[in-house]
Amino acid sequence: MNYKVLISAATLTALPVAGLAQEAEIIPVNAEIGFIFTTFMFLVTGFLVFWMAAGFTMLEAGLVRQKNTAMQLMKNMALFSFAAIAYYLIGYNLMYPGDNWTITGVLGAFGPAVLEPVGLAGMEPDLTYASVGSDFFFQLMFCATTASIVSGALAERIKLWPFLFFVIVLTAVIYPIQASWKWGGGFLDTSYGFLDFAGSTVVHSVGGWAALAGALILGPRLGKYSKDGRVTPFPGSNLPLATLGTFILWLGWFGFNGGSQLYMDSAANVADISRIFANTNTAAAGGAISAMILSQLMYKKPDLTMVLNGALAGLVSITAEPLTPSLGAATLIGAVGGGIVVFAVPFLDRLKIDDVVGAIPVHLFAGVWGTLAVLLTNSDATLGGQVLPILIVGVFVFVVSAVIWMALKLTVGIRVDEESEINGLDISELGMEAYPEFSLS
Amino acid sequence: MNYKVLISAATLTALPVAGLAQEAEIIPVNAEIGFIFTTFMFLVTGFLVFWMAAGFTMLEAGLVRQKNTAMQLMKNMALFSFAAIAYYLIGYNLMYPGDNWTITGVLGAFGPAVLEPVGLAGMEPDLTYASVGSDFFFQLMFCATTASIVSGALAERIKLWPFLFFVIVLTAVIYPIQASWKWGGGFLDTSYGFLDFAGSTVVHSVGGWAALAGALILGPRLGKYSKDGRVTPFPGSNLPLATLGTFILWLGWFGFNGGSQLYMDSAANVADISRIFANTNTAAAGGAISAMILSQLMYKKPDLTMVLNGALAGLVSITAEPLTPSLGAATLIGAVGGGIVVFAVPFLDRLKIDDVVGAIPVHLFAGVWGTLAVLLTNSDATLGGQVLPILIVGVFVFVVSAVIWMALKLTVGIRVDEESEINGLDISELGMEAYPEFSLS
């Protein structure tokens, strides 16, 4: 989502692809055609990012234990729905205030999103390069992604409604404010030269920080960590679902990164989107392969869950800069991300931080790595311009999230009682089962 | 699918988005470029609507009991396939007769669909704004959706082949004839000024009426309603599948409503499609949230199945008019739809109408609500112009469906025998199991 200088009409006319149409008079892509291209691109990439909500849902439903599956489905359906309303009512204008900052570069505008009038012919659209509706639709999906990241880490023990309250705060306020600092043209963009193309930091690390704060305050699941330091694995109950979720996320990521080019009104822009698709794909492959080989080497057997998370970490890693790397560099950036997962999952366990699906390694650790990796392939990036924003965003999100989680803990409580946790949240909190007819071993 | 007046080239030229390309000469979107845009839009939105067939399949497979799952998969695969052939051979020209009405405005043309010749360069296409193939592809998916709605309501007891016979009649004749009245330019369009943008009535209520007729004639599942008025819940056997199906449908609905704009050849049209995407999404969110809150209030625990159906009811509710509402209005229209589901599901149970997946509340009741809700945001709608077509379509579909169901019942029979129903349709009718290795509790 970098702001890119529009290629002038003159440049376009000079494009030698002209050879194609033989003698045809070369006409630049005009403003309206470019508007249609870019808007439609936002809609297509936006529905791909929407689809990631289903991916997170399947991934998490597959990785929790059977007795908490229906609750995980409920949380994901509900978080997306509440995020959609919260971002519409508050988040969008906080994130993209235009000229209406409440505090310039720091705090955006208040008020619900308003789309352009129906059939805007003859009226000037609010955005010159795409419709506001397509931009809102696309950006909403990024905001919802942040909340999806949190739900996996805190699964199997958090209460439904307090979790959803946090989701509302996250998607109405926390995510949009920090996103405005970079993508809304705020101080991280103008003063730091921070580069984060599609959100390794702005989306993924934010979800990760919020999840980390929650995991620390919520505490681990009963029985996960014994006093003598043993870690009890709680294997995912349905690995085909988890694998399906990973494929869905992989697919959705083409939209996540590709749409963040923000323009498809020229050959140069669509070629860049193509590079992004190819790089995104190869980074995921690199992450999966490195997690597979490393888990084979370390544990003698490759670990499917590590491979799934490795692919996702590869995707997170390439998200801060999916455009400038070559295919080889993108593969390696993704492979490092996959490796991070293999080492970070047991590392968190040693710290007794219980992250049910590995969301913190995948989204926070690989997100930080990806943001730093911009330095390797994009000469516009500076060390300070990457590191300081990582820290600023991290401190902001972690502290605000921790305050909210603590406030919830001290008032309504955020954790189900022991008996409910042991019996499973499905029966105790929802009174239903995800697989009522299948008997358990 | 409203017939929209094409924006004239003059208007386009005047569009102030011109500022974008600086000094570039402004060229209107020419006819061929518009043709490509609109045709490709039909293909993309059409494949999204195709994907809804998978959504219904997963939703229904997740909501039936384990012993009827393979049959539900079979019915969905088969109904889509038969619908595709029936619509090709008969339905398409019945629905879109052009100037060849058999009875003007009431009964379309007979004969199979014929697509345009390969590589139509130098030949005039049958449609001036998009290719016939893309239109056929897109419209076929709507027709198949109607049949998918029926299969869920009648699950767990209907015989396979009689069900498929009904599907053929529905998709070859019933759906296309009534659809021609509105979308083919028939009497509901020309004489009543009926507004139904993407088919709350024309698609969803039609599926609902056909399902209602079937459910009444078929009768409830064994053991569902006891003589003393108790209702035995038969919980869905695989809620992750049902949730996946809901997400698939939600995704597909962007194509369902968005593609119904029918044109993407101008900035105004693509901006309208964007609004539709955003409104469709927020209506689903509204429906999910209202069903969640209402089920929490009424039953002390939120009900996942209600939330899934609430989201779907929100989608059905916004389908008659996804363009003119603001985001706030769309959210509320969807929320009312979600509320309808929460009240209508027990209401149908009181009437001993056994609808396995809640298809009648979601598609018929919310479809009627959505069609009436057009009055709230579109000043072109009239009370009579909405209510009378709802009734006309309802009576036509219900009566014709009931006649077919009765004829089938009296001849080949439509219901499996008691022993088969008790043992499950998978073993008795198909001789296979959906999950042969998993033991049941």
Added chain:
Amino acid sequence: MNYKVLISAATLTALPVAGLAQEAEIIPVNAEIGFIFTTFMFLVTGFLVFWMAAGFTMLEAGLVRQKNTAMQLMKNMALFSFAAIAYYLIGYNLMYPGDNWTITGVLGAFGPAVLEPVGLAGMEPDLTYASVGSDFFFQLMFCATTASIVSGALAERIKLWPFLFFVIVLTAVIYPIQASWKWGGGFLDTSYGFLDFAGSTVVHSVGGWAALAGALILGPRLGKYSKDGRVTPFPGSNLPLATLGTFILWLGWFGFNGGSQLYMDSAANVADISRIFANTNTAAAGGAISAMILSQLMYKKPDLTMVLNGALAGLVSITAEPLTPSLGAATLIGAVGGGIVVFAVPFLDRLKIDDVVGAIPVHLFAGVWGTLAVLLTNSDATLGGQVLPILIVGVFVFVVSAVIWMALKLTVGIRVDEESEINGLDISELGMEAYPEFSLS
């Protein structure tokens, strides 16, 4: 993926769709706009083909026994990832050498794929009609499909790492070399006039031949064929997953066949893509229905697995020529494909060739049929021009694959030991279970 003559600008200008924009000056689709259209089309159809990787994964995970499910998930995740790297490092330039053939028309170029520079404004792109990145992305997905076909046939008994070694050879060398013969402009294209639009032979039969060689050398699963000639059915453990996989593949096939038009820069091309979408859909429907009716007639009960494979066989059958058939012809071509499956599955069992998911009937037999069926609707096809390439590709792929499989068998071994096979590959090879909490019957 036929090389098509570009429609000249003059033809475009003459297109009578001009009537649409009334008095507007008609401008041909210029080179840059065509470049954007075609490139974006590759990205959209490419992500649909990517999605087929998830389809194969779900199909195979649903059709293997419960104890081998996690391994099948692992194999599919890993094969796609390795294919992505192998095709990038070696395959792409072997397949599309341009003017750099190592042996003209037979052996392509060596070296990794290099995408165009970022923001190619002012520079000439390597392809004049679309970006190299989009072409690479699209073609990679076809290569990966070939490997997906193999994994299903050899499931439940092959070792993970030797299988992946074969995948690397297949996707780096075997597939690209034979694909270059047709789609890279090699001798099958120039000397034989071979027509294979989207790869009934080049993709599907290739996967099928490689699977057949593997199945013969690997041998059947323990207990599948008794000495007295009885065949023990091993029913798929999760038919909803298999059905979901089939729907995913069906959806992805619109991209597979539609994108193979290779151009979307004119009304004629987009209309052709539309025909392809419609024909692809109807062929799948035809295949599903014929398999359903035939299995009903032959076994008194329709067989869901046959219906799923029938739909897939219909899709494979139309892949060699999805453009020239009418809807009726496409339906029949698909129906024959569906029939092939019903007869070929027991035929392979009689030969004691153990193909777990039916990949050889679906992809090899229906692939050959589809390639021959080009003769029925495309007058440019010749009997020799279709038959000889089928044989040449078949012999090449089968022999090279057999050599690799034999070499692997004689060195590292390709088959797990008996105990591992009996206990299931999940526990013995991966140390994990796909459904650890569900008890088995």
